[in-house]
Structure formats: C-alpha cells, structure tokens
Amino acid sequence: xxxxxxxxGFGLVSMSVIALAAVGFTMQFGxxxxxNLAYGQVMISSAYVAYYINRAGVTIWVGMIAGAVFGAxxxxxxxxxxxxxxxxxxxxxxxxxxxxxxxxxxLANLLLPIVGYFxxxxxxxxxxxxxxxxxxxxxxxxxxxxxxxxxxxGIHALLRYTRLGKAMRATAANPxxxxxxxxxxxxxxxxxxxxxxxxxxxxxxxxxxxxxxxxIASGAGFLITALAAAVLGGAGQPYGAMIxxxxxxxxxxxxxxxxxxxxxxxxxxxxxxxxxxxxPQGLLAKRGALAAAG
Amino acid sequence: MNTYYAAxxxxxxxxxxxxxxxxxxxxGVSGIVNFSFIxxxxxxxxxxxxxxxxxxxxxxxxxxxxxGGYQLPFPIPWIGGALAGALLAIPVGLVVLRKLRSxxxxxxxxxxxxxxxxxxxxxRPFLNGAAGLALVPQPLENQVDTGTDNYLYLYIGLxxxxxxxxxxxxARIVNSPYGRTLRAMREHELAATALGKNPVxxxxxxxxxxxxxxxxxxxxxxxxxxxxxPSTWLYPETIILFAALIVGGRGNNLGxxxxxxxxxxxFEEVTRQLxxxxxxxxxxxxxxxxxxxGLFILGFLWFRPEGVRPEPHRIxxxxxxxxxxxxxxxx
Numbered sequence: 001x002x003x004x005x006x007x008x009g010f011g012l013v014s015m016s017v018i019a020l021a022a023v024g025f026t027m028q029f030g031x032x033x034x035x036n037l038a039y040g041q042v043m044i045s046s047a048y049v050a051y052y053i054n055r056a057g058v059t060i061w062v063g064m065i066a067g068a069v070f071g072a073x074x075x076x077x078x079x080x081x082x083x084x085x086x087x088x089x090x091x092x093x094x095x096x097x098x099x100x101x102x103x104x105x106x107l108a109n110l111l112l113p114i115v116g117y118f119x120x121x122x123x124x125x126x127x128x129x130x131x132x133x134x135x136x137x138x139x140x141x142x143x144x145x146x147x148x149x150x151x152x153x154g155i156h157a158l159l160r161y162t163r164l165g166k167a168m169r170a171t172a173a174n175p176x177x178x179x180x181x182x183x184x185x186x187x188x189x190x191x192x193x194x195x196x197x198x199x200x201x202x203x204x205x206x207x208x209x210x211x212x213x214x215x216i217a218s219g220a221g222f223l224i225t226a227l228a229a230a231v232l233g234g235a236g237q238p239y240g241a242m243i244x245x246x247x248x249x250x251x252x253x254x255x256x257x258x259x260x261x262x263x264x265x266x267x268x269x270x271x272x273x274x275x276x277x278x279x280p281q282g283l284l285a286k287r288g289a290l291a292a293a294g
Numbered sequence: 295m296n297t298y299y300a301a302x303x304x305x306x307x308x309x310x311x312x313x314x315x316x317x318x319x320x321x322g323v324s325g326i327v328n329f330s331f332i333x334x335x336x337x338x339x340x341x342x343x344x345x346x347x348x349x350x351x352x353x354x355x356x357x358x359x360x361x362g363g364y365q366l367p368f369p370i371p372w373i374g375g376a377l378a379g380a381l382l383a384i385p386v387g388l389v390v391l392r393k394l395r396s397x398x399x400x401x402x403x404x405x406x407x408x409x410x411x412x413x414x415x416x417x418r419p420f421l422n423g424a425a426g427l428a429l430v431p432q433p434l435e436n437q438v439d440t441g442t443d444n445y446l447y448l449y450i451g452l453x454x455x456x457x458x459x460x461x462x463x464x465a466r467i468v469n470s471p472y473g474r475t476l477r478a479m480r481e482h483e484l485a486a487t488a489l490g491k492n493p494v495x496x497x498x499x500x501x502x503x504x505x506x507x508x509x510x511x512x513x514x515x516x517x518x519x520x521x522x523x524p525s526t527w528l529y530p531e532t533i534i535l536f537a538a539l540i541v542g543g544r545g546n547n548l549g550x551x552x553x554x555x556x557x558x559x560x561f562e563e564v565t566r567q568l569x570x571x572x573x574x575x576x577x578x579x580x581x582x583x584x585x586x587x588g589l590f591i592l593g594f595l596w597f598r599p600e601g602v603r604p605e606p607h608r609i610x611x612x613x614x615x616x617x618x619x620x621x622x623x624x625x
Contacts, residue, residue: 035397035400035401037401037404082592085596086595086596089596091595091599093396093397094325094327094396094397094400095595095599097327097397097400097401098327098536098540098591098595099591099592099595101329101404101533102533102537102587102588102591102592103588103592105530105533105584105585105587105588106584106585106588106589108584109581109582109583109584109585109588110581110585112577112581113575113577113578113581113582117577220408220529224405224408224409227401227405228405231398231401235398262412262416263413263416265408265409265412266409266412266413269405269406269409272402272405273389273402276389276390276393276394276398276402277389277393280393280394280395280398
C-alpha cells in the first residue's frame with residue numbers, strides 16, 4: 001500500500017500546482033469571457049523567465065516572483081493589444097478561440113529559437129525529506145503546497161471581502177449592468193488579467209519546478225490539466241476549479257502509481273470526457289462566485 | 295527543379311485541397327470548429343498503411359510493430375482510409391457535438407487532438423509508437439514500377455481524380471437545400487432548430503463526411519510518402535488548414551481551394567527556398583513560418599475576415615422581385 005500513500009503525497013503536490021493554473025484560467029473565462037488557449041504557453045514562457053534568472057545563480061523562489069510578474073504583465077498586454085481589440089470589433093466567441101490558438105502558436109515558435117529544443121531544469125536543491133507516515137515529500141514540495149493553499153485563501157478573500165472582488169463578480173454576472181452601476185469594468189478587467197496572469201506565471205514556474213525537466217512543448221500538457229480541472233469544476237467558477245484540481249491531481253497521481261506515468265494527461269482527458277458526457281456544465285453549475293458568461 | 299520535385303508539389307497541393315474542402319464543409323459551412331481535423335487525416339493514413347502492409351512478422355518489416363497487415367491491393371487501402379476517418383468521427387462526434395456549447399466543442403476537440411497524439415506516441419505495439427510506420431507499400435506497386443517518372447504521373451492522376459470527386463461532392467452539398475440548412479444552422483442554430491431542423495444530426499453528418507474525406511487525404515499522403523509517424527500530425531497542422539480556410543474564404547469551395555494553394559503549399563515553398571539560402575541558425579525559419587501563419591490568421595481576421603474570396607451572397611431566385619428581397623448575408 002505504501003506506493004499509493006506515496007502517490008497520495010504526490011497527488012497533494014499535483015493538485016496544488018493544478019489549482020494555481022486552473023483558477024487563473026477559469027477566472028479569465030468567467031470574468032472576461034475569453035477562453036485563452038495561449039494560457040499554457042504563457043505558463044511555459046514564465047517558467048523560462050524563471051529559468052534564466054535561476055541560471056544566473058539566483059534561487060528559484062526569487063525566479064518564481066519574476067515569473068509571476070512576467071505572467072501578469074504579459075497577460076495584461078496580450079489582452080490590451082490583441083484580445084480586447086478583437087472583442088471590441090465584435091469577433092465571435094469561436095473567432096476568439098481561434099485568435100487565442102494562433103497567439104499560442106506564435107508564442108511557442110517565437111520562444112523556440114531563443115530557448116532551444118533541449119529540455120532544461122531548475123538548479124535548486126530539492127531540500128531535505130519530510131516523512132509523514134508513508135508519505136515522503138521534499139521541503140520544496142511542501143513549500144509548493146503551502147504556497148498554493150495561501151494563494152487559494154488569497155483568492156477567496158479577494159472575491160469575498162474586497163471591493164475589487166465584488167466588482168469582479170458583478171462584471172462576470174453582467175458587464176453592462178455592472179457598468180451602469182458605476183463599476184469601472186474596463187479597469188476591473190485590466191486587474192483580472194494582471195491577477196490571473198500572475199497566477200498563470202506562478203503556476204508555470206511551480207509546474208516546471210515540480211517536473212524533472214521541461215521544454216516548450218510542455219505548455220500543451222499544462223493547458224490540458226488546467227482545462228480539465230476548470231471544466232470539471234464548471235468553467236468560470238474559481239471554487240469549482242479548486243475542487244477540479246483536487247480531483248484531477250489525486251486521480252492522475254494514483255493512476256500513475258497503479259498504471260503508467262506516461263498516461264497522466266490521458267487520465268485527465270478521460271475525466272474531461274466523462275464530465276462532458278455526464279455533466280457538461282461542470283460540478284458547480286448553479287453555485288459559485290462567478291457564472292460563466294455567454 | 296526536377297520531375298520528383300514538381301510531383302511532390304502537385305500531390306501535396308491535391309492532398310491539401312482535399313483536406314481544406316473537408317474542413318470547409320465542417321467549419322466554413324456548418325460552423326463546427328474541428329480542432330482535431332488532423333487526427334482524422336492521421337486515422338486514414340494509418341488505416342491505409344496497415345491495410346496495405348504485410349504483417350509485422352514479415353522479413354523486412356520486423357523492426358516495427360503494428361496491428362493488421364493485410365496486404366490488400368489498391369484501391370482498398372484508400373477506401374479503408376476514408377472509412378477509418380468516418381468511423382472515428384462517430385464516437386468523437388457523439389461525445390463532443392451533442393450537448394456541448396460550440397466553444398466547449400472547440401476546446402474539447404483541441405484536447406482530443408493533443409491526447410490522441412500522446413497515446414499513439416506512447417503505445418508502441420498499436421502503431422509502432424513515436425517511430426511510426428515505414429516502408430508502406432505504394433499503390434499498384436506490384437503492377438507498375440514505382441521508381442519511374444511515369445509512376446509519378448500516375449500518382450498525380452490518381453490524386454487529381456480524388457480532388458475531382460471530393461470537389462464534386464462538396465459542391466453538391468454546398469449548393470443543395472441541405473447546404474442551405476447547414477448555413478442556416480451556422481448563422482443561427484436556435485432559429486434553424488425552431489424551423490424543425492435537427493442541429494445534432496446535421497453536425498454529426500458533416501463530422502462523418504468530413505472525417506471520411508480527411509481520411510482519404512491521409513491515405514493519399516501515406517501512399518506517396520511511404521512513412522507516417524505521430525510527429526507528422528501534431529495539432530498545429532490543423533491550424534495551418536484553418537489558416538488556409540480563413541485566408542482563402544470560409545463557406546465556399548473556391549475560397550477553400552485558393553486557401554489551400556496559398557497557405558500550406560505556398561508557405562511550404564517559400565520556407566524551402568528560405569532554408570536553401572541558409573539564413574540564421576537552423577530551425578529559425580521553420581519556427582518563423584509558424585509565427586507567420588499565426589500572423590496571417592490574426593491579420594485576416596482583423597482586416598478581411600471573409601477571406602480573399604468571400605462567400606457569395608445568396609439570393610432566393612424564386613422570388614419575383616429578387617432585388618427587393620433583403621440580401622441574406624452569409625459571410
């Protein structure tokens with residue numbers, strides 16, 4: 001049984017990583033009505049920003065902050081310069097999906113000549129081992145879990161107890177009505193892209209840290225797990241994405257222990273298919289802070 | 295510039311035209327954003343390969359493992375490729391097209407494309423994994439010497455016949471009352487439903503027809519290349535076809551053909567010439583090619599969303615005063 005206990009430990013780490021990614025993705029969709037398929041690519045770009053800082057001899061925890069800042073600024077600019085103009089022009093929902101996929105493709109191939117084709121990894125000592133019964137985790141992994149928990153509590157506090165969070169929920173529910181109530185929706189949406197972009201960047205660095213090595217192509221895998229968690233929870237619902245992350249994280253790691261780690265993403269995909277057949281609206285369809293628009 | 299090079303160009307053009315015509319039926323006419331289109335082409339290619347190859351225990355083939363190996367004569371592998379595309383479309387369509395909103399459909403199909411590639415890549419006993427299939431027999435290779443120029447002309451001819459058949463079929467669908475129903479669904483699904491049309495059945499049909507045509511294009515390609523591997527059908531290949539359709543003009547077959555000639559064929563050629571000039575580090579030009587394709591998509595969606603050849607405005611000719619009837623804008 002100890003292999004499953006160990007897998008449970010990895011599941012805790014995995015769900016922490018997925019939650020960071022999925023909550024950012026689902027908030028972008030819920031509040032700005034944008035399915036941002038470039039999300040995985042922004043994650044991996046942020047991971048590379050942290051990689052170059054790390055390679056200069058700086059600890060990865062500082063690199064993580066740089067990755068988050070890069071993710072925030074990049075996502076903000078991406079929306080301001082590409083997505084928002086297309087949305088203002090009246091491009092359809094599906095048109096926007098194609099736009100974001102084109103952006104994702106361009107981003108990956110602009111990065112490729114710069115960072116190269118070979119897989120890289122952070123130079124960071126994994127830290128000493130911590131044992132909790134059969135569960136063995138490194139200090140780094142525990143730091144990831146704590147970080148993710150703190151961020152989730154932060155998101156909860158933001159949405160529940162701040163004026164900005166309230167304005168975000170109002171914008172998600174009905175942008176026109178929110179504007180008529182005097183909420184500066186444009187500024188709210190800018191803030192959403194900065195916050196979710198920071199989550200995206202942070203998630204990218206954490207996901208890269210948690211895997212042995214990464215390449216540009218890892219971005220697609222990051223996107224799939226985030227998508228699976230977001231859709232499972234109900235797209236646009238931050239709390240749903242957290243629940244989705246817990247389920248996907250646990251199930252993929254347990255299946256990796258029982259079966260083969262090569263098929264982690266396939267298992268996530270299997271869950272996605274089941275959700276789409278049985279409950280397309282996701283687990284939290286009627287509840288949650290943010291209703292999916294459209 | 296030799297015969298092989300020219301033949302290569304023509305056969306690729308034919309395969310791309312067939313593929314973009316199929317994607318036009320799905321995306322351009324019916325509004326299905328099939329981001330896993332390339333998977334259906336791959337299914338056709340794999341099916342045609344294993345139908346024509348000998349069993350993997352045969353002397354020259356023992357370095358690879360795969361299912362099947364039936365050594366069937368031409369044209370059965372090509373028909374089988376089309377069938378494989380159609381058969382694969384049924385389960386995928388049943389999961390994706392029934393309940394989901396259209397944007398969910400798009401991301402579900404994108405994820406399907408990535409996962410299908412991962413699975414085939416990792417599961418070696420099924421279709422030889424990442425290494426892919428090699429030494430796929432060419433059509434009619436027992437009857438004709440495949441090393442000659444005449445065989446290239448024959449292959450171009452076979453491809454051209456398929457292009458003609460697919461174009462004829464696509465034209466029949468686009469210009470028929472059925473095509474009108476599809477366009478109605480694309481423009482306003484709820485209104486089409488209210489008129490008694492069943493959008494799920496319409497989409498499923500176009501998904502299967504498009505899947506069959508995609509499978510045929512894969513079969514033609516694998517017969518010419520004689521190799522097929524997961525690296526040839528990564529999901530960005532679908533985006534090239536979407537770029538072709540957006541550039542050429544969605545919803546009309548001429549636009550689709552124009553797009554196929556401009557984007558996949560044109561780009562491939564320009565890239566080949568640029569690579570020959572040895573500009574910058576290796577792999578810089580192919581990477582920039584993808585960036586250019588992304589820019590083409592964004593540029594056309596911004597400046598000319600209807601494409602180079604827009605879908606013609608269709609007017610109901612039965613009306614006595616056709617000019618007075620409000621032009622139904624279908625672009």
